Amino acid sequence: MDTLVAQLQRQFRDYTISLYHQGFLDDQFTELKKLQDECSPDFVAEVVSLFFEDCEKLIGNMARALDQTGNVDFNLVGSSVHQLKGSSSSVGAKRVKGLCVTFKECCDSQNFEGCVRCLQQVDIEYKSLKAKLQDLFSLEQQIVQAGGRIPQVDI
């Protein structure tokens, strides 16, 4: 007999597990969840939204820098990538972090086409992660509204 709550909980569990298996998230995200308690109930959501804001800003900087055709400041791009890598590893955004590594290499070798390609990929990636996390959070809200508890998912 599946109640709505149980259904939602199962959905939540499956979705979370799939995100890990598909490589969108890694252990650091789990650590973040551990930090969420009564004192800071929205900790994860806050961190994650800060991360996406940061992504947007950094990607904007990099796009502007790469637009200066013929006079690209690879150092600027490199430092932005470095920041992005740090942020993504802090929240556990595994795919984004991986892309940043490749991106950094392109910057170091001043490979313009490579940088542009990487930038596009990073953009796509963070947006998709953002969408997925938003889905996850909405599921959580639905569970809470339905009166259930958010299940602990062990990966």
Added chain:
Amino acid sequence: MKHNHPLAKEGRERERESRGKIPIHMMEVCNCIEPQWPADELLMKYQYISDFFIAVAYFSIPLELIYFVKKSAVFPYRWVLVQFGAFIVLCGATHLINLWTFTTHSRTVALVMTTAKVLTAVVSCATALMLVHIIPDLLSVKTRELFLKNKAAELDREMGLIRTQEETGRHVRMLTHEIRSTLDRHTILKTTLVELGRTLALEECALWMPTRTGLELQLSYTLRQQHPVNYTVPIQLPVINQVFGTSRAVKISPNSPVARLRPVSGKYLLGEVVAVRVPLLHLSNFQINDWPELSTKRYALMVLMLPSDSARQWHVHELELVEVVADQVAVALSHAAILEESMRARDLLMEQNVALDLARREAETAIRARNDFLAVMNHEMRTPMHAIIALSSLLQETELTPEQRLMVETVLKSSSLLATLMNDVLDLSRLEDGSLQLELGTFNLHTLFREVLNLIKPIAVVKKLPITLNLAPDLPEFVVGDEKRLMQIILNIVGNAVKFSKQGSISVTALVTKSDNRAPPDFFVVPTGSHFYLRVKVKDLGAGINPQDIPKLFTKFAQTQSLATRSSGGSGLGLAISKRFVNLMEGNIWIESDGVGKGCTAIFDVKLGISNESKQSGIPKVPVNPQPGNFAGLKVLVMDENGVSRMVTKGLLVHLGCEVTTVSSNEECLRVVSHEHKVVFMDVCMPGVENYQIALRIHEKFTKRHQRPLLVALTGNTDKSTKEKCMSFGLDGVLLKPVSLDNMRNVLSDLLEHRVLYEAM
């Protein structure tokens, strides 16, 4: 013939005076005689001619002399020659002038003649006198010449001899070289014989070796002829003893048995024979630091025969050569022997190595197989076991008839026993492998003893055996060690005491042992700093043990009791396991007994650590669940340029209960940091050393060490250079980002305790 000259008159006058005498030499007398005798004229003619020739000869001799003397480089008597020459010249002159006096001659000729004669007389007398001195000298020169010739001949002979000797020496060297260049015994001996035969032009050369028994000499090698196999002579012959008695080459008779090698085929004069001993140095004769003594040696005999019918004799230098060669052969043989031995030893070692390797591999395979089996057994057997035990216990709780109850109890007891047995066996095998490790922890020693006693008391009460516990007053309460295993040991020992006592009391004593206590002689306890040695003595007045059986007690599966007492159960593994545990705890265990029926005392020492956190005993050990922070209110400063990671780090620390201030730049950090902050976490991910500079500035700001906050770097790099850089800039610790909650907790507690942390990479 009539001469009308002035002298003629004189001559005639003189002639008249001495009529009848016509000396032939009176050539100066003018022979104005009428030729009474026509023969006179002939005679005169002859005299004339002879004089002429004499003169010529007299003149030519000095010329020859001069010529030859000039030719010869050295002639000591030139002056004599001159004299001689003068004498001869003057004689010649005289004779020459004589030629003019045949005919009438003037007074000047006579004068000249007279002068010449006078001079000649003077010179010849002088020469005669001189010759008296000179001739002996000349003669002695001759003698010296002869002498020198003799000497030269002698030297020639000697040189010939030396050359021969040198030849021989060269032969010896070559022979030695040949001999020493090979390490094969047969080659050595064959080469020796061949070379000797060649050098000394021998007819036959033979080598006799002692047989295994040492009582006979066997002909082993000959040079020229094939020898019959197993041709032996007894070793005690006098001639052989004579040769063996000295290290020199000895001339022996050609008829002695060792020399009679070939059938005497009509050679009447057998060549001289020489024999020499060859010491055979055996490997065992070489003692380290000692030269081999030659008194107990075996010798071989080398016999050398000169060609028959040659009348050759053995010369001294040839004998010396033979002796030298014999020595060299001995050395070469010993080398060969040593080499053979060492090669044999090496082969043996290799074989043994291979065998050992195989054995080791087999043992490893066996161990692995056994471990696999045990692992499987452990799991597969325990599961049903637990099920049985659990269900039996449950069954016990239900309503049962007395028979059923009895049956269930038996089932329970048996399965408990089986479970214990399995655990014991598993423990023991893990112990033997060395794969068992102690699980150290802090626990209360006093409580442990009381618990053990509580466990044993029921059985002891049933058997009416009072148990007493004495804990020494200086026994620490909180210690560090493997609580479970220590309990196992004590339980085992006390359990044994109860099991094997029918009456009497059992006393358990625990104390801290010092080095002057009685201990087995091979074990001395030295209490070190934070450790001590606990000694537990369990004394009972029960069955006792035969002192002979005591060593067997600790061996596995050995039971010394009779069948009756065997019913008390147990696998005999208890003591063995206890001993292993005690050894793991760096201790020792032994049993003393005065004999059968007189009870026994079991004593063991183990090393335990002293715990300084006595308060901790109250707090039960909680593994990983989030603990209310020991860091409540700890003021921390987080410096990170990256907003996201700054927030994450802050969240982490807040979760642990710290009071966190965040800054996003170096300058802000320096401004904000104060002595209230206990720890500063700084992100050093950005390349370059600017971040590290902040550490130095903080050091400068806080000169007093206790005021300065601890500095920890958060970095994404795991390499050594980062670590070293941090250390060099005065940071107290390095952490790898991202940090997990547990990691951060551990790190903080370590940091606060030790004030330094260089792990967690």
